[in-house]
Amino acid sequence: MEWTLNLALLLIGVVFAIEALGLGLGTIHRPGPGFLPFYVAIAFGLVTCFPLLRNILAVKGKKGGDGEKLSVGSILNLTTVVVALFGYVLILARAGYLISTFLLLIFLFRAGGFRKWSLILTIAFVTVSASYLVFSTWLNIRFPKGFLGI
Amino acid sequence: MVFVELLHGFEVAFQLPNVLACFIGVLVGTLVGVLPGVGPSAAIAILLPATFTISPVAAITMLAGIYYGAMYGGSTTSILVNIPGESSSVMTCQDGYQMALQGRAGPALGISAFGSYIAGTLSIFGLILIAAPLAKAALAFGPPEYFSLLCLGLIILIHLTGSSVVKGSMMGLFGLLLSFIGLDTITGVPRFTFGIMDLMDRIGMVPLLMGLYGVGEVLTNIATGEKKGSIIKTPFKGLLPSLKDWKDSIGAILRGSALGFFLGILPGGGATIASFAAYGLEKKISKDPGRFGTGAIEGVASPESANNAAVGGSFIPLMVLGIPTNGIIAMLMGALIIHGVRPGPDLLEQQPTVFWGFVASMYIGNVLLVILNLPLIPVWVQILKVPYRVLFPLILLFTIIGSYSVNNSIFDVALMVIFGVLGYILRKFHFELTPLVMAFILGPMMEEAFRQSLIISRGSFYIFISRPLSLAFLSVGAVVVLSSLIPMFKKHRISGSSEV
Numbered sequence: 001m002e003w004t005l006n007l008a009l010l011l012i013g014v015v016f017a018i019e020a021l022g023l024g025l026g027t028i029h030r031p032g033p034g035f036l037p038f039y040v041a042i043a044f045g046l047v048t049c050f051p052l053l054r055n056i057l058a059v060k061g062k063k064g065g066d067g068e069k070l071s072v073g074s075i076l077n078l079t080t081v082v083v084a085l086f087g088y089v090l091i092l093a094r095a096g097y098l099i100s101t102f103l104l105l106i107f108l109f110r111a112g113g114f115r116k117w118s119l120i121l122t123i124a125f126v127t128v129s130a131s132y133l134v135f136s137t138w139l140n141i142r143f144p145k146g147f148l149g150i
Numbered sequence: 151m152v153f154v155e156l157l158h159g160f161e162v163a164f165q166l167p168n169v170l171a172c173f174i175g176v177l178v179g180t181l182v183g184v185l186p187g188v189g190p191s192a193a194i195a196i197l198l199p200a201t202f203t204i205s206p207v208a209a210i211t212m213l214a215g216i217y218y219g220a221m222y223g224g225s226t227t228s229i230l231v232n233i234p235g236e237s238s239s240v241m242t243c244q245d246g247y248q249m250a251l252q253g254r255a256g257p258a259l260g261i262s263a264f265g266s267y268i269a270g271t272l273s274i275f276g277l278i279l280i281a282a283p284l285a286k287a288a289l290a291f292g293p294p295e296y297f298s299l300l301c302l303g304l305i306i307l308i309h310l311t312g313s314s315v316v317k318g319s320m321m322g323l324f325g326l327l328l329s330f331i332g333l334d335t336i337t338g339v340p341r342f343t344f345g346i347m348d349l350m351d352r353i354g355m356v357p358l359l360m361g362l363y364g365v366g367e368v369l370t371n372i373a374t375g376e377k378k379g380s381i382i383k384t385p386f387k388g389l390l391p392s393l394k395d396w397k398d399s400i401g402a403i404l405r406g407s408a409l410g411f412f413l414g415i416l417p418g419g420g421a422t423i424a425s426f427a428a429y430g431l432e433k434k435i436s437k438d439p440g441r442f443g444t445g446a447i448e449g450v451a452s453p454e455s456a457n458n459a460a461v462g463g464s465f466i467p468l469m470v471l472g473i474p475t476n477g478i479i480a481m482l483m484g485a486l487i488i489h490g491v492r493p494g495p496d497l498l499e500q501q502p503t504v505f506w507g508f509v510a511s512m513y514i515g516n517v518l519l520v521i522l523n524l525p526l527i528p529v530w531v532q533i534l535k536v537p538y539r540v541l542f543p544l545i546l547l548f549t550i551i552g553s554y555s556v557n558n559s560i561f562d563v564a565l566m567v568i569f570g571v572l573g574y575i576l577r578k579f580h581f582e583l584t585p586l587v588m589a590f591i592l593g594p595m596m597e598e599a600f601r602q603s604l605i606i607s608r609g610s611f612y613i614f615i616s617r618p619l620s621l622a623f624l625s626v627g628a629v630v631v632l633s634s635l636i637p638m639f640k641k642h643r644i645s646g647s648s649e650v
């Protein structure tokens with residue numbers, strides 16, 4: 001799987017190099033906004049080629065540095081947390097801080113292994129209320145209000 | 151003169167908000183040091199936005215307090231549970247846990263705290279002695295010297311951190327690319343924003359740090375599962391080491407302090423390397439190396455002294471040259487920049503209050519840590535029992551609030567989550583995050599110095615080698631690069647000849 005990461009990084013390098021060319025390299029006397037980014041992107045692409053080539057050559061039966069193998073439970077927990085975080089970002093503006101954070105905490109405590117719903121709901125409620133009191137009421141952070149307007 | 155400046159520093163450090171910031175910093179630092187799975191990097195990233203409303207001195211005092219506080223706290227878990235709270239406390243497990251098993255947890259914790267205090271204090275004196283003359287010498291730096299020095303710092307860091315120079319280089323260059331995103335400071339042209347207005351103002355340091363270190367660390371811990379160890383059941387009495395313990399340890403403490411301090415100054419050095427090196431040194435010079443690993447008190451005293459001394463040492467290149475030597479120091483540099491303080495040779499002259507106030511606060515922090523640590527050990531032991539499934543939702547909540555509160559921006563929260571996932575993936579494949587973070591923070595300065603140099607020289611790269619200091623920095627950088635390429639080339643030749 002490491003090769004996909006290296007390939008993605010290589011593509012990022014290519015995109016940056018093309019974009020830097022579009023920005024203009026300028027002259028050596030007066031370097032343009034794309035000058036240094038272009039050469040850094042080229043260097044990045046070249047360096048990334050080394051591990052990528054090694055991944056491709058090692059693909060036949062060799063250990064390719066795929067990192068530690070994860071258990072099914074760990075993958076499930078990890079996916080739940082990542083999906084919950086992205087979902088949180090998507091609903092934060094519409095649902096507001098209180099509702100979206102309450103939902104996120106329910107997901108996270110559940111993913112962490114809590115099984116009793118009454119306990120999960122209570123901890124999530126207490127945590128979100130306490131955080132709102134401290135950060136919004138006391139420290140004046142303006143959280144998104146959402147459709148409830150609070 | 152230095153004495154007067156230092157007195158003024160104590161005057162600043164003893165102001166109530168600064169003492170309070172120092173207290174909070176060392177308390178949080180000890181707490182994260184005690185808790186395995188929560189590191190000082192994550193704690194600094196999480197608390198960074200909380201410092202926006204306080205003075206720069208209070209902010210750096212608090213954040214640095216987390217760093218050296220974690221060094222103290224890390225020893226508690228190493229000794230009592232055999233799980234290092236921090237990577238810099240790994241070596242402490244070797245003899246600390248053995249001492250605890252033999253019913254000597256008290257003296258182990260005691261010598262660890264006193265050794266840390268002595269090392270911390272000595273490193274502050276080292277910082278005071280070296281900083282001023284070095285800053286004077288560094289005032290002669292122009293853009294070419296600065297660019298070459300930044301390159302050298304980055305090269306050494308890539309070379310020393312992690313096992314792979316290629317992966318380190320990739321991360322360094324990736325960090326530079328990320329630093330280019332946003333409005334170009336010289337021409338005002340938007341770069342690599344891809345039409346996203348929120349990116350015009352560059353990628354925020356807080357979402358990047360919180361994502362890579364805070365969220366990334368949580369995801370890594372979720373994936374690897376909770377590590378559990380058994381806390382020593384026997385009650386530990388008598389935290390004060392005996393006279394014999396002191397006799398056995400004092401040499402190790404002094405040697406660990408000196409070695410840790412100098413390793414802390416080097417780019418890529420820092421607390422972890424210092425603790426390993428100090429332990430190795432003690433074992434090497436010991437008359438009976440076989441005692442190490444079986445409960446030798448020197449095996450606790452030396453790494454604990456070294457990791458604390460390294461913290462003091464690592465502030466010299468940051469404060470005097472504006473060059474961070476490791477990831478945490480890079481984060482502290484980021485915090486200073488956010489507060490409008492640019493670390494570098496001018497800092498001592500232009501903002502002496504910040505520098506001397508910070509130095510004095512480190513001493514106060516060290517005293518606070520000894521006072522805090524020993525009586526609170528039973529409390530830390532109880533905290534150790536808090537399961538990670540309770541902690542991680544709270545950590546994630548703090549990172550969300552922290553990254554949102556900087557600009558009241560949901561986009562920053564999204565960026566943090568993206569960097570969190572990226573941080574997890576990069577850790578999984580053993581990429582070092584430090585070069586990425588360091589290059590991201592140094593990138594704008596490097597580019598500015600590079601472009602200014604070329605404008606000064608009217609487009610001649612000769613400026614970088616015609617100035618002696620710049621040439622010296624680049625030469626050292628070239629030697630470091632070559633020294634890492636030669637073993638790779640040799641390895642390739644050997645494998646090539648064996649195939650034939």
